[in-house]
Amino acid sequence: MNKTPEQINKDLLRPIYHATWRFYATAAVLAALVAAALFAWVYQMYYGLGISGLNRPVFWAFYITNFVFWIGISHAGTLISAILRVCNAGWRRPVTRCAEAITVFSLSIAGLFPLIHLGRPWLFFWLIPYPSERGIWPQFRSPLLWDFFAINTYLIGSVTFLLLPSFPDFALIRDRASGWRRKVYGIISLGWRGTPKQWHRLEMAMRIMAVAIIPVAVSVHTIVSWDFAMAPVPGWHSTIFGPYFVAGAIFSGIAALIVAMALLRKLLHLEEYLRPIHFDNLGKLLLVMSLLWFYFVFAERLTTWYGNFPGEMSVFWSTQIGRFSPLFWTMVFCNFLIPAPILAIKSLRNKIGWTVAASIPIIIGMWLERFLIIVPSLSYKYLPYNFGTYWPSWVEIIITIGTFAAMGLLYLIFSRIFPIISIWELKLGMPKKEEAPELAPAEAAAGQPQAG
Amino acid sequence: MDRRNFLKISAVGSATAALDACGKPERQLIRFIPEEDLIPGVAQWKPGICTQCGAGCGLQVRVMEGEAEVTRKGQLGLMSMGLAKKLEGNAAHPVNHGKLCAWGQAGLQVTYNPDRIRFPLRRSGARGSGEYQEISWEEGIKELASHLPQSKPAGKHSAVAFLTEPLSDHRSVLIEKFLAAIGAPPAVEFEFFEQTVLRRANELSFGHHQLPTVDLANTNYVLSFGADFLGTWNSPVAQSVGYGTMRQGRPGMRGKFVQVEARMSQTGANADEWVYARPGTEGLLALGIAHVILKENLRPAASGGDAGEQIDGWSKGLPDYAPEAVAKLTGVEVARIERLARELAAHPPAVVMIGGASLAQTNGLANALAANALNGLLESVGKPGGIFFTPPPPLPDLANRKEGASVAALCEGVLKGSSPVETLLVYSANPVFASPPAWRVREALEKVSYIASFGSFVDETSSLADLILPDHSYLESWVDNIPESGTMQAVASLGPPAMHPLHHTRAMPDVLLEVAQQMGGNAAKALQWKTYQDMLQAAFGSLRSHPGSITAKSADDFWSEVQEKGGWWGAGSSLSVRTATKSTVAVKASVPRFDGDAQEYSFNFLPYASQQFGDGRHANLPWMQEMPDAISTAMWSAWVEINPQTAERMGIRQGELLEVASQHGKLQAPALLAPGIAPDVVAMPVGQGHENYGRYASGRGANPIKILAPATEAETGALAWASTRVKITRVGQPGKLILFGGGVREWPLEDRRR
Amino acid sequence: MGHRWGMVIDEDRCTGCEACVAACHAENNIATVGDDEASRGRALHWIRVERYYEGDFPDIRVKYRPVLCQQCSDAPCEPVCPTYASYQNDEGLNAQVYNRCIGTRYCANACPYMVRFFNFYNPVWDKPLDLQFNPDVSLRSVGIMEKCTFCIQRIKAAEIKAKAEKRPLKDGEFNPACVQSCPAGALIFGDLNDPDSRVSRLSKSSRGTTFLEELGTHPKVVYLKRDTWHDEQNA
């Protein structure tokens, strides 16, 4: 890629300055869907959870599925960009920000579901440990409470991780803009002047964050998995769940990232910046995760089957050959049989279309996986007398769709506010980037490395 | 109530709620000065009697202060009054020993049922249209009186008929006197699961025209021919109490329980050995067993006594009933017949019971007599661990009551015009619902010129009434009862009202008395009591001179103590067995006749008393509707039980809608694959399929009675409700079968000893 | 030493009559949800009689097992509740504090015995059925978990009475509604800390087992397995 910094700025800042009618159209559609979901939620609070498809014994279903799924997606960003940052992979530079954005949004969406699925959501704040004259604290032994903390930590962490490297770009916009934009970006760039000291601090902060965020991310999904693993429910009570969920999370995360990147590339005409190489590299990662995921599923099923504990077998068979088997085998196809070959073949992998074609089934498959972890186990829990089944109601379906729409909407808005690719990092990634930190303040303010 | 409905209600609820909010206190109902002095939150326990079935268990009613909407002087308001909150068994009562069955528990919902009739009604629309207008009690009583003949017209019966459920208390006496006074024939008693056959058999065998009391607590071996004695037959609570003791109440001693039937009942499910015999061949099996016992000289033929004498060839050792022959007819293998015989003989005291479908056959009486004979042979009559007959309390009025005609006869008379009925009084009997179509009860009632009902609810029968004078619930009125069985003591239970009436209702006996007063003449003379309470006080007063549970100085003390204790029970238990009134012909056990030929109608159809609804009278109680049936686990449903293999052969899936057709009608109900039913038998619970019985029962499920043949038991003429054959066809759409539990087979996880 | 309430259920006595079910509804203001909700699997039965078939026609047997909250000593439902709505009180009861419940339904998932029930809607009673409410038991609202309490209102009442009369509680002085009603006497209730109480003597029976023992929940409900009849003559 041989573009002058000026061109880069122009290309990457274009979306922020002008938007096409397409943009507004999509935004409107997505907004409508989100509104529908919100209505559904209010409706649910009005009448109670009865309007959902939940029942005894299946007390958890779509909502918790979505919760786990979105948490999984959230591992796209931070984790990936952090790892790549730590191992200093150069090709990451254009990818990181979209990845981190995904994290923040999917995480905030995921965070909603525990509230949506409550019987009495208006009392959710009892999860927060605050001293009161009644002397009652939350139950610290409850995985749900661990969730509460883990998610909040991760949210704060990833927001910081997203914002930190944005300041130079905000500053860049500020300096190039006029009118209200100048003001607004002036404020949110928190007085970034690009002094060497600031550059140095930023680099430092980024390194620390990158290292710190990885264990947080891992712990978050481990804890989510413990929501299930801690309960003595057949199919849930398994030590493998921690790593299994983390792997699955990164797996679905990368898939989501690839799809998102492809979309941005098309919509924002970033062909020169998001190049096949990026998709190829992510594709490799995805292949690894796909294999890893398959290994976990296999290991989990095998041990269950071999262990032959009556309580667990009913669940096992229901997913292999029973009522839930169609979903199960669809999942296997989506997560392994379709993507693995595609990604394994280089000539396909480095074609963007193919990597996307491999990623979309994975997203579906991973959603199914969460569903298959939750519902069959509850449907076939120990006492055959109480076996049951589940069918979602329109409310649950609309809310699910709505969250996908919300994701898209947030992302669109994001792309109007943030340069979707971290400009200064990109520039640093270019030849002769080394002296960038030693820029003269004046020029640095514009965030432009000196053209040699 | 379905969800749409629920949503509606909630919507309305919130709307009204919002309105109330703006309301000033003045707008709220006024509160009357209470008629009784109660401390809120403090419970009182008052004795009562359960009338949910005929057993006559004693109650303790938990009464607490609460606020109910009542009308006083035509004004609606709130009044703090004692409300029945919970029903429990009366621990002192000889029948139920402080226990109570599900029906009994649900009795509360009879009193508080939203569908209760709250004031007298006069028909305003066409018959059966259900259009009524509220009238005052004075009008109502005057109107009723005006439809009754002043006195007996010379020679013939007056054209008044009284239709009631079987009553064994002073209400029956009152009714009898009343009818006699106005020259009407004795009351027509009706219930679907009538016990005529067994009573008749016991009269022939043992000289007691009543149901047996089984001393399960002391028995070692129970052989039951289709008697659902732990669920719906005879005196279930008393029998369950005994059964518990029989199983685990006696250290180191556990009786065996063998159940013979074609469809596994809730009772049969508890059997140590469950034996399938072809429907209606129970008598043969009994005699087959007797044959073995006699042949192997395990008991002398003489011990059969009168009961034995009834059986053809008894003294000759029942040559016709060799196990081989019996096995062919009953489908029970020879070895088993012999083993059962030996076990019975080897484990005295052993007792034999017969009931349910075994008696509802064309050969029902023969079956019953055979079982009785076997009981005799086992020397288990009138001995501990055997069968007894509850002695009647010394209440002369109740001693000899006249038998009324049957509903079938009544209807025939009306339809033929041979004995027309101008005025029909109906009291808590529902023949329109619970009679086979061939009886044409509805047409008959429509031909009756005037019908007055005392029912608390609008049901299929009372919805044809021209006048409805709603009765109190049994918690609101004076109740007495003389249990026919279930105890070895003479018992006369008494239940004073536990709470003030909720609605503008009156007790049927009091209404009758008032009508009599209005009519004057014979009636007024015959019924001189002011209220039913006076009548009871007079009647129970006579018990004071007899040895019993209560010894009181003065009559008043006695009366008040009877009220506190919930009744009087005689001292000691009589084990006497009268000498039988022998029937002239010796009985032969035989194979029953069935309605519909075996080729086309290939299934025996067994209706059975539902654990939830009995004969259908409890179908309007939400608790009973939602209580899962023990065997099927079904709620709010009616279903057809069919053997899984048969279902597989016919490609029938669980819950699939089936059409059950007999020669007399057809119905549709979902299939329930029941492993405990014979391949050539389908069974269906009685109780659902009400057309018009309140919001909980109406239009739910199907009514098996409506496809039954009018076949009768040969000797007694009782309805043989188990003698219909049906054919099954798939409708090809899912039915509404709501199961609480999965249709589950083996125990999921092996319990380990600790 | 405080009380430790427990129950013994003798399957050999249980006849499947379901008097306990009706009694429980009457005592604890349990709502009837109606056919539509029932068909959705939302019926509320704090105690139920489970029925299992063994064998095939004609040699078939049925096993009844009344199942209510097992009041586990190590209850899976307790630690998972984030708000302490589900906890073990000092008399060993798995209590459900309605006002603290926010309806995560986690406890119901964790419970292997499926004895926890959720109010999917606000319960509705057609007047005047509501006049029957037991004033000693609070009504549960939408979004709240409910379960068998061993009729804690009766326990409390009895304890208060005994305290007022300055005497210890007698064994069998009071019983939960289900135990009180059981005609065959299959349910026995009492204090497991009292070595002479009927329940603690019976719980040591050789027929005694606990439900899903292998899960280590240590229930306070002991099941006495069904006995088999053996012919002393032939034996």
Next chain:
Amino acid sequence: MNRLFEMTTFKGWDRIGFGLMAAGLFAACVSCSSGNRPQEKHPSYATSGQFTVAHPSMQAAARDYFDQYPTHVDQPIAFTHKVHLKNGMQCTDCHKGVADGPDATIPNVQLCMTCHQVIATDKPEIKKVAGYQKNGELIPWQRVYWFYPSVHVKFRHGPHIRAGVDCATCHGDMSQETVAVRKSGLDMGFCVSCHRMRKAPTDCTTCHF
């Protein structure tokens, strides 16, 4: 730990609406008011009678959510405790249930008239009382102390009286009061602190079941 609880008393913190509050509140009352209405007892709830979740109005739901109870209630009769107590009457003379029952019981108009047949019959308020009795009505007293159904509390006076808790602890010194007003919020903090102080059980199921 308990020390900490006692030191830190952030009253009503938990009633600060976090994000969801508005929606929750909305849902709380509409969904609740859709349920079964409580047995009508003035003003809107039964404390001894049945608890249900039904809120008669949005306002009530909001009050419930924020644990607010009206302190002053206007009564049909300007009854003065002061005078009655000064004339040597005891609380239990009228509030009969208090010793043994769970409820203190509000006296029946008959009881009032046993004395007021003769005493102060000319006073206008007494005339009103007589009027009620003549119509066979109870005086529509408005409840002063009551709980929202949603607190699921089963309070019994008896044990507290036996434990020697003075009426004034919760109800204030009535000998100085005319018409009764709600002296204490009777929120859980109030109860718990006293229970801790007196070493009374603080187990949830002591009151909540």
